[in-house]
Amino acid sequence: MTNLIQLTVSGLSLGILYALVAIGFAVLLKATGHFNMFPGALVLLGAYLTYQFHVLWSLNFVLAVALAAIVCAALGLAGERLLFSRLGGKGHRSIEHLSVLLVSLGLISLAQAAVVSIWGPLNYLIEDPWGLSLVRLGGVAIAVRDIWALGLSLALLAVFYLVIQHTRVGVGMRAVASDPEAARAQGVNPHVISATAWAMCSAASVLAGMMLATEMGGGLVPNLDQIAFSALPALILGGLSSLPGCVYGGLALGLVQTYAAGYAPESMGQGFASMLPWVVMILLLVVKPGGFAKTLETRKA
Amino acid sequence: MALTETAPRLRSARTEPPSGARRRDDSRLCRTRTQRILLAVAFVAIVAFPLSVDSAFLISLTGTIGVFALAALGLNILSGYAGQISLAQSIFVGVGAFAGVGLGGLAELPLLVWLPGSFVAGGLAAALVAPLTLRLKGVFQIVLSLALIFVGHYVFVNLPALTGGNGGISATPSLSLGFIDFGELTVAGMRYSYEQGLFILIWLVLAASMIAVVNMHRTRFGRALVAVREAETAAEIAGINAARIKVLAFILAGAFGGLAGGLLMAQLRYVQAEQFGINMGLELLIIVVVGGLGTTWGPVLGAAVISSIPVLATQYAEYIPFLQADFSQDGGIGIPVGQVGLLIYGLALVLVMVFEPRGLSHLLGAAGRSLVRLAGRSRTVPDPVPAPPTRADDRAHQGEKA
Amino acid sequence: MMLRVEALTLSFGGVRALNEVGFEVREGEFFGILGPNGAGKTSLFNCLSGLVKPAGSVTVEGTELLGRRPHEIAELGVARTFQNLGLFGSMSVTENILVGGHRQISGGALSAALRWPRTFRSERQARARADGLVDLLGLGAYRDATVDTLPYGIRKRVEIAKAVASGPKLLLLDEPVAGMNHEETDQFVDFVLELKDRMGLTIVMIEHDVPMVMRISDRILALDFGEVIGVGTPEEIRHNERFISAYLGAPTGAGTTAEPQLQGGTR
């Protein structure tokens, strides 16, 4: 029983980070209509920048994270203005999607290369304030870092939710994603929309990156961007662009993976636990091709 | 006022061709004599090239390019023509490679069995998963393809008898067709090494595959693929069974991937599950895109550039500024050579997508045409490649478009 | 009987887009459909072409269409155009028409890959037919132009050529002249009538251009709120009270000009 609770705690804390990364994707998808993998690079860069600011330049930890988030938002926005926004209108819509996907993957390559060139390939620690501090409840030990991860993520989500539901920006985002020209015709300033979207995306990604780079999270390694791929089932389980959906999806993903690692028998073969979320996702897609989101029917003619 | 005058200046460059000399027949393989001659030259070159270059490096590199071009050729059917994005082509390459290991390596069957076996295995694997992708679009499709990579990897490492598990497996398949053995080829008294013979085999297979794909693309099946990509409902209304067409595209993509896998296995003589992961899947997609989606030559051009860059960068690192050929922990400023591949993939992608989304194939085609024009030939040169997706000038009437 | 529709009912989550619709179209007829916006006209076409799953019965020359997939219906010789165009943007005009002729060409992937002579003969014949259509529609100047770059009016013509290319017996046209001016509309009428004669087509056409519909239709179906409010000759529909109030908003005089009354309706 304790074991189950312990695994649940661990699954949730992993899951919330998946959720954060998925939210980074979802916000961009909502605001631009394109599936952009660049948040993966922001996870990576956010963690390394935190290291740079906090460990190498000795800035206060919170300040370092905030600065990293700002730099990442600026990078994202620069990418949007210089690259992504120029990919539109160059052909069929599906080719536009492919362009954005591939350019963002190209940028992840660049980010990876840059990280190794600047900081080198060794493992580092970002000297986070939590270290190994624990809260023990009965037989269950919860890392303080996990509590913060959960709390900060939920707070961030609440803010995002308010912004999207209760400011005009939300409608503007969806309008731009649906039809950029028509959105402009309504007076939507796409620069404001993309700046907001990238700020949100960067906040979520950097928070996730920082949490992953803590000692409890596994430390700072040059392949942190891989989490971007691992979080994708969360995005799909949650139904692409709904923020609460991302949270459910992320938590479900974290739990499935952790339970599988904890309980799956050896006979399931090598790598079963890390593959299981993908199988769950495939099954879901077979049953409900639109994910668990409220699916909008589309009309064919 | 005649109907044809309603769009006055729109197409000023194009005039109604004289009724006698009109319309080109796109279904023909070679539209001009020049093209026919070029085709013949290409075949001679495939046989003559390996002997004329003495560099093992060049043979190995061009062999790799051929293999990747073949896998990309398959992916191009799916992503370029049918518009379905897949990062999972590497899995079918893997299936073909391991099928090759099983048939050609472990069972020691002849080339005529194991190579078609790789093709069939790739196609079968694709047929198995094709129904999954049918109902999915856009992001869902991309993510599903990622899922296939992970599931595929799981399957590979858990079939150690065939794949060697995580550790990989060696195989030395026969390259003999009975009357000729590409492994020890002798043509006109000249002896070819294993690598040289394999080069010929790879490029002959690639050439034959390209011709087959061109034939398909320019006829009913190819048009149907593109039509389904552009407007699925409209295509169905025209009598096209979209589901069938998509499954077929998937199977063909997998089969050519498998074929490439078989040849890769013959080239490396050692394959490992890890190789057929996301990196190769991405590389193949990048090849297709950088080369030019939905173009005939795109996969070859893309492979030539993308697959050779990391290798060339390492080979010639010392001559490239800012590169660190050697690694030591504080070896000064410089980009580690191994990162160059990543950097160039990234840059190539970004540049191509922003400046010429139609890819190298189009760039080269345009350059070629202007060269020909410079050479003073007034006859209009036909497009060397089937029309790639062009810019949508007017998306006005898209609303609920089928 | 070319087309027989019986008790056709289509609902979307409680809303009935079509309710017990029934009518018949005779072979060789030019059949017009009129009705206010949202009356269910396009939905009716969607039923006929297999895009939605209604209840009821639709038969073409005695063959039931409901339950068949769109491409199977196309195989039976039913072709349609879309209100908002269903063209393949990156393909040339000729290629679009060739796709339209899909069902008349033989050969699949394998036979094409192997350059099977029969397949390629069929290809060549299809191209000749497509060329004929291009000329017939005055699209010669645009033969190899990418459809996306064409003005709206030209695209509408390509859309029609594409539908005709399949050699249908029943042709469904959804607002073919919307966005065309009077002159182009006249040309369209000429063209479509000639085509009908030459190919022995049966045509069903949705259009809001009332005078035009009245002028060329043999019979007209009037729909409102998914229900049939009248079927008959143009003369009968012209005097159908329900049609007049639903569609034109006021009782009309003898003339029925294109000019709608400017006083607001109550719908």
Place this chain on the structure above:
Amino acid sequence: GNTVSPEGAANEGPKELVSVPGFDAATKTITVGSMVPVSGIWAPAATNIVGSEAYFHRATQPGGPLEGFTVKVKNVDTEYNPSVAVPLYSSLKNDVLMFTNVLGTAINKALLPQLKADDMLAVPASSDQKLLTEPNLLPFGPFYGIYHTAALDYMANDEGKKDAVYCVLAEDSDFGAEVVESFEYATEKLGLTTGATVRYPNTLQDFTPQISKLKSAGCEVVDLGGVGAVVQNAAVRAVQLDFQADWIAGNTAYNASLATGAAADYIKDNVRFLVTGTEWGDDSAPGQVQMEEDIAALDPSAKPMANSYQTGYMAAKTTTAVLERAIADGDLSREHLLEVAASLGTVDDLGLAGGTFTYGASPAERRSGSSMSIFTVDSSSPTGLKLKKYGYESTVAAEYNESVAAK
């Protein structure tokens, strides 16, 4: 001389050497290839290039075994990717005499068919036992199983944990499988009580499920078969779950940040690292002092590193032993290099690689030493590793060495 060969070949210089690919007789320049993953997660291991260059530098100095020659090392970045490595190999093979330092099991396996086809000799920087008897490969140092059997022996006998419950935590890979195999051998031989065998995917970061399993199996000593940041990740969860056990880990699981993180105390108290050789600055092994001198001579700013320098150093030394013999024989052809490799006799490890490596008269007779050193992490040590015991000789490890080689 640094090399002791059966014939005791004197250092008299070459007789009538002719130019071959990779050797220029006019300038007496030898070119050897080196294939390392400069990029990717294996990049830290690529620092062994420094060790390799340091030894070649020494070897070509006056008095060195290759005096009068110049050795050029062509390093290329494999990215730890066989598809990259194979063409790179082809690009090098006509320019090099042989390969020194081919890093990584997968890369060695990928190159093996090519090496065979080309009669090429390579020194692998991988301790995979399957590479031991390949005629085209010339390994040095103990294979992974020896490390782990020695460690178990040490725990049971030297640290008095004979009655503890022993478990193994190994990654899902061939490497992990080798560790598990040696674990099973050693625990049986030593008559130890075993608990659980737990596996993990090598990308795993959160070890909660694995640690829970170990804990509930009542494990007291855990044999860790992994690479990369695994110790760190396992340790934080062990602390969280209050799992008090002794851990043993091989050289592949060490990284420099272990001594400084929040889990450093746990790691320091609970984890023993098995590495060959000795600690930085220590003179228990004669080679250590010499290697430090050589590195400083080449690059005074080089940072102390555990394990990787000595791997490169030993790879170069092994390469040099072959070259020296071949030069003495006056034949640098590939075929002859293979002949030399097949009957190299012994190569002294200077205390750096588990003892003198006996190559014998044929590949089947190859045996490494099985002398291990036990370390703990300590941030005050320059490399982060502090020596606990130098040169532990395990009988079980020696037996295991024999039993594997006999297969």
Place this chain on the structure above:
Amino acid sequence: MSEAKAAAQPRTDRAGTELLAVDRLSVSYSGGSIVALEDVGLTVHEGEIVALLGVNGAGKTTLLRAISGLLGMHGGTVKGGSIRYAGRDITGAPSWKRVAAGISISLEGRRIFADLSVADNLRAGGYTRPRAQTARTMEEIYGLFPVLGKKRELAAGLLSGGEQQMLAVGRALMQGPRLLLLDEPSLGLAPLIVAQIMQMVTQINERGCSVLLIEQNVSTALPVADYAYVLESRRVAHHGPAAALMADDRLRDLYLGSAGEPVAVPREKVLP
């Protein structure tokens, strides 16, 4: 009707002050290779309804794109001339500034946000206004097009073609515009709704909103318009008071299609 054929410069003897003044505007697409407008001049006075007529491809939509600042989205650029709105030069201003200044646009081809609900489409239409104000306008629009009110939570892409057109017009009204630009609002609408929209145009015009109305269907546009321009191959060919244009026989022949005289279609006797 001589003034209709006068130079492209508009006369100044119209009521009200100039709200929109397009002066010698030239526009080209695709980096200059396609010229779509040349030296076009047009004014809309405060309180006027101005009709803009012309055959397919004449450049009407292009002119509207230039006024609304959306040319860039289509690879078009202003090559010369200027656009003034309410006394300020807006030739290079971004579209959102123009909208904020009171120019509202209903685009050609509906361009509704297909995956947003009807209500969200309208909300997006009121993007530049405070929420409180838009709520009232929204109810007015539901009153004008009851069918939209009934389907306010439906995804807009599920509406019928005509309903979408109503939504597009309604969305443009959400702005509370000072100048309303309508591009073929009657496309695909039943005569009754066309009449209704025209009536609505006059109504909001009476409330002080100026309108620039592009129509293919001349007979619907001219009766409500005060003034009209006719574009013909990239230039203003005629302009004058709407009533005068209606009275011009020759113009009526050309654009109203008065008689059913069949035009020869070039065709060969090749049958599919």
